[in-house]
Amino acid sequence: MKPAFAHLLDEFVDREAELARFLEMLSAEGPGIMVVWGDGGVGKSTLLSRITHEIAQRDGQKSEVVWTETRNHDYLAVMRKIRDDVGVEWFVPFTDLVNYFTVPQYKLNVSVEGGAKISVGQGMDITRSQTGDIAGVLIKDVMLTEARADMHISQTERVSRLTDSFLKCLASAVANEPLVVLFDAFEKMSEETETWVWQELLTAVRDGRLGNIKLVLCGRKEPELDRSWTFVANIAQLRPLTREHLVKYLEKRGVAESGREQLAEMLLIVTHGNMLELATHVDAYLKLEK
Amino acid sequence: MTDPVEQYRRLLEAAPVGIGGSVEILLGQLPEQTARHLRLAAIPHQFNADLLCVIDPGLAPTEANNLCETFAPLSFVAAVNGALVFHDEVRRYLFQEWLAAEPPSFREVSRRLTEHFALQEETLTGEAQVVARQQRTFHLIGADQVAGFDLFERLCRRERYGFRLNSCETLIKLVHEYDRILTPERKKWLTYHEAKLQIDLRQYSEAERLLRMLVDRGDLVPELRTRILFRLGTVKADTREWDEAAVFFRQGLDFVANHRGVEGQGMKMMLGLATVYRETDRAKEAGSLLRTTIAMAEAADDRSALAASYNSLGNLHRKLNQSRRAIEAFHNSLRHLEQAKEPFRPAQVYNNIGLVHADLAEWEPARDALEKSLEISRKAGDTHGQATALSNLARVYFNQEEHRKAVEAAGEAADLFLEIRDWYRAATTVRGLGRYYRRTGMTANARAQLQRAAHLFHRAGAEREVEEANAEIERLDKKRGLPWYAWVSLVLFALLVLVTIYAIAS
Numbered sequence: 029m030k031p032a033f034a035h036l037l038d039e040f041v042d043r044e045a046e047l048a049r050f051l052e053m054l055s056a057e058g059p060g061i062m063v064v065w066g067d068g069g070v071g072k073s074t075l076l077s078r079i080t081h082e083i084a085q086r087d088g089q090k091s092e093v094v095w096t097e098t099r100n101h102d103y104l105a106v107m108r109k110i111r112d113d114v115g116v117e118w119f120v121p122f123t124d125l126v127n128y129f130t131v132p133q134y135k136l137n138v139s140v141e142g143g144a145k146i147s148v149g150q151g152m153d154i155t156r157s158q159t160g161d162i163a164g165v166l167i168k169d170v171m172l173t174e175a176r177a178d179m180h181i182s183q184t185e186r187v188s189r190l191t192d193s194f195l196k197c198l199a200s201a202v203a204n205e206p207l208v209v210l211f212d213a214f215e216k217m218s219e220e221t222e223t224w225v226w227q228e229l230l231t232a233v234r235d236g237r238l239g240n241i242k243l244v245l246c247g248r249k250e251p252e253l254d255r256s257w258t259f260v261a262n263i264a265q266l267r268p269l270t271r272e273h274l275v276k277y278l279e280k281r282g283v284a285e286s287g288r289e290q291l292a293e294m295l296l297i298v299t300h301g302n303m304l305e306l307a308t309h310v311d312a313y314l315k316l317e318k
Numbered sequence: 319m320t321d322p323v324e325q326y327r328r329l330l331e332a333a334p335v336g337i338g339g340s341v342e343i344l345l346g347q348l349p350e351q352t353a354r355h356l357r358l359a360a361i362p363h364q365f366n367a368d369l370l371c372v373i374d375p376g377l378a379p380t381e382a383n384n385l386c387e388t389f390a391p392l393s394f395v396a397a398v399n400g401a402l403v404f405h406d407e408v409r410r411y412l413f414q415e416w417l418a419a420e421p422p423s424f425r426e427v428s429r430r431l432t433e434h435f436a437l438q439e440e441t442l443t444g445e446a447q448v449v450a451r452q453q454r455t456f457h458l459i460g461a462d463q464v465a466g467f468d469l470f471e472r473l474c475r476r477e478r479y480g481f482r483l484n485s486c487e488t489l490i491k492l493v494h495e496y497d498r499i500l501t502p503e504r505k506k507w508l509t510y511h512e513a514k515l516q517i518d519l520r521q522y523s524e525a526e527r528l529l530r531m532l533v534d535r536g537d538l539v540p541e542l543r544t545r546i547l548f549r550l551g552t553v554k555a556d557t558r559e560w561d562e563a564a565v566f567f568r569q570g571l572d573f574v575a576n577h578r579g580v581e582g583q584g585m586k587m588m589l590g591l592a593t594v595y596r597e598t599d600r601a602k603e604a605g606s607l608l609r610t611t612i613a614m615a616e617a618a619d620d621r622s623a624l625a626a627s628y629n630s631l632g633n634l635h636r637k638l639n640q641s642r643r644a645i646e647a648f649h650n651s652l653r654h655l656e657q658a659k660e661p662f663r664p665a666q667v668y669n670n671i672g673l674v675h676a677d678l679a680e681w682e683p684a685r686d687a688l689e690k691s692l693e694i695s696r697k698a699g700d701t702h703g704q705a706t707a708l709s710n711l712a713r714v715y716f717n718q719e720e721h722r723k724a725v726e727a728a729g730e731a732a733d734l735f736l737e738i739r740d741w742y743r744a745a746t747t748v749r750g751l752g753r754y755y756r757r758t759g760m761t762a763n764a765r766a767q768l769q770r771a772a773h774l775f776h777r778a779g780a781e782r783e784v785e786e787a788n789a790e791i792e793r794l795d796k797k798r799g800l801p802w803y804a805w806v807s808l809v810l811f812a813l814l815v816l817v818t819i820y821a822i823a824s
Contacts, residue, residue: 068405073405097491097495098449098492100484100487100491105445291323294326294327298335298339299340304337304394304407305337305339307394308341309330312340312344312347313326315344315348316347317322
């Protein structure tokens with residue numbers, strides 16, 4: 029099976045201006061935030077795939093968080109995803125803290141007599157063991173989502189401490205290697221998650237606490253930003269394709285030259301330049317042509 | 319041979335407008351079985367070869383893989399987290415087509431998917447388990463609307479109690495996908511659950527909009543109507559709009575009096591109305607209502623309602639400065655809670671007992687009761703209860719000269735109130751902290767906390783309290799003159815001097 033969105037790369041038309049803005053942000057020193065918004069099917073995912081491709085071309089590191097109907101990532105899921113994409117080795121203090129807040133704490137009592145066998149609890153690994161030493165117990169992040177019932181700590185405090193730890197780890201991880209974080213379908217975030225993303229993560233990027241990070245947010249709704257963001261965030265609204273771009277698109281998709289202009293005319297009337305509808309029609313047309 | 323563009327033009331003319339048109343034309347170009355599987359693949363939110371085999375058990379794994387390879391290059395298909403996903407608009411169209419026809423095969427596929435996700439839910443943990451549970455609920459509605467909606471309501475309630483509102487929101491969104499086939503009755507209940515979520519999110523205006531939209535309909539079953547009236551009353555009471563709260567509770571009481579099967583809600587309405595009367599200085603009416611609820615609860619041997627009534631009566635006595643009677647009522651409430659075997663509700667009553675003792679400056683028993691309240695609230699995972707107990711404990715600690723402990727308790731209480739978006743109580747806690755700093759001469763800290771309190775009061779819509787907080791900030795800046803007793807002492811001293819001089823002179 030081909031990789032995600034690969035088919036979209038060859039067919040990329042228009043959006044040169046938005047892509048150029050991204051590339052400019054990518055090559056600039058310091059942090060950057062870009063927000064791409066537009067109606068459903070207008071081509072945000074196509075642009076995102078092109079952006080992903082450009083990052084890969086430059087051997088850049090990226091992290092992609094996609095909200096879907098069933099994946100309503102909350103603040104913790106966003107941090108976990110970025111951690112897993114960047115490399116868990118950078119986030120040991122953060123993972124420890126996540127486990128501290130979510131995994132019931134066990135006291136491990138080991139008593140070894142004669143040739144008795146030591147068994148390890150589920151979800152635990154014995155690491156760095158040396159003869160004569162008792163092994164250290166590393167509990168991995170088992171992705172629990174509920175707070176420990178025996179812990180008396182407020183949610184606000186938990187979020188604050190986890191976020192602080194995450195941002196410190198992330199700052200170290202990207203100190204020498206830039207990172208691009210891509211958020212797709214941000215309109216599906218819950219209000220709480222959206223608040224966290226803007227007030228914690230994006231604020232840290234804006235204020236330069238995560239110097240080497242660029243963030244791209246793709247979604248359907250226009251972000252409501254106050255003045256403190258207008259100078260930092262690069263906002264791009266995607267509009268429907270024009271006739272000229274549509275002809276170019278049909279060419280890239282392999283539609284025979286003889287019917288291209290006529291088909292473009294027809295599809296533009298039916299789809300009003302909506303990229304998703306256009307692309308689906310072209311899928312159908314190419315099958316018919318075959 | 320016909321020109322393909324011309325052929326396509328004819329297809330376009332016959333196709334529906336919008337994304338559905340393009341999808342239908344494409345399906346028409348695919349082999350029949352491939353098109354059938356593409357339609358089937360839109361029932362779940364994402365799919366892979368394994369899931370296609372669940373959807374159609376007749377498929378061999380290689381066939382399922384081939385289908386995935388056929389679908390992947392389509393323009394509306396993307397790969398997300400190792401699975402294939404149709405673009406929202408396309409999946410929505412195809413899913414709605416299933417709902418429009420609702421053939422037996424749809425219910426059968428939904429049943430198989432329900433079983434598949436139920437199995438996943440048993441074997442997975444953490445986030446993956448939560449997603450599996452949501453998917454099981456989603457497909458159960460497709461297989462059996464009654465059982466699915468019942469499961470949704472139970473899960474939604476559980477997530478709300480655990481304050482996992484994100485998950486609750488996702489569940490509501492998923493159920494909305496079935497709007498087309500949900501019975502009108504379930505649509506109303508779904509809106510009611512949405513309103514409750516908005517109340518939890520402290521989005522009172524949205525909650526009120528949804529509840530009013532429902533209550534204006536004439537075709538509600540009595541149970542739903544009484545619940546909505548009660549919620550509208552509590553929304554108004556939470557926003558301290560007492561007159562409107564009273565209107566809803568009274569409407570609820572009238573309704574309960576004239577309908578069978580909803581008598582149980584009557585007591586809740588009366589208690590709500592009693593709170594309104596208590597807070598609006600109508601003690602006589604409040605007392606009368608509470609005596610009625612106590613009599614009703616005794617007649618029904620309803621320990622839980624008796625406990626609630628005595629607790630409310632205790633609060634009324636406290637408001638009237640009848641401290642001993644208040645404590646007696648609260649202890650009555652505790653006794654009934656013990657008989658009803660309710661482990662967590664005593665937290666609220668202990669908190670109230672602590673408050674009465676604090677009013678009497680009996681700091682040790684106040685502390686004892688409030689610490690009991692805090693302990694129970696923590697066991698129950700009751701954020702509001704913890705915040706309330708901590709806020710009151712801060713006052714006790716201040717008076718016992720344990721200043722560091724007091725500041726910590728107040729800070730934690732404010733954080734907890736903010737967490738549950740109770741801006742008003744967060745504001746009163748922060749204002750208390752500001753006043754403490756003022757009394758101890760820490761003017762800068764006092765100003766900062768009072769400013770924060772004013773901001774929070776504004777957020778809660780309590781403009782009178784905003785003005786009061788601002789007035790307190792202004793007074794901080796004014797130079798303070800001598801207190802009245804100092805002036806009296808000075809005058810008396812001057813008189814004494816004059817009398818002495820007069821006596822010497824004469």
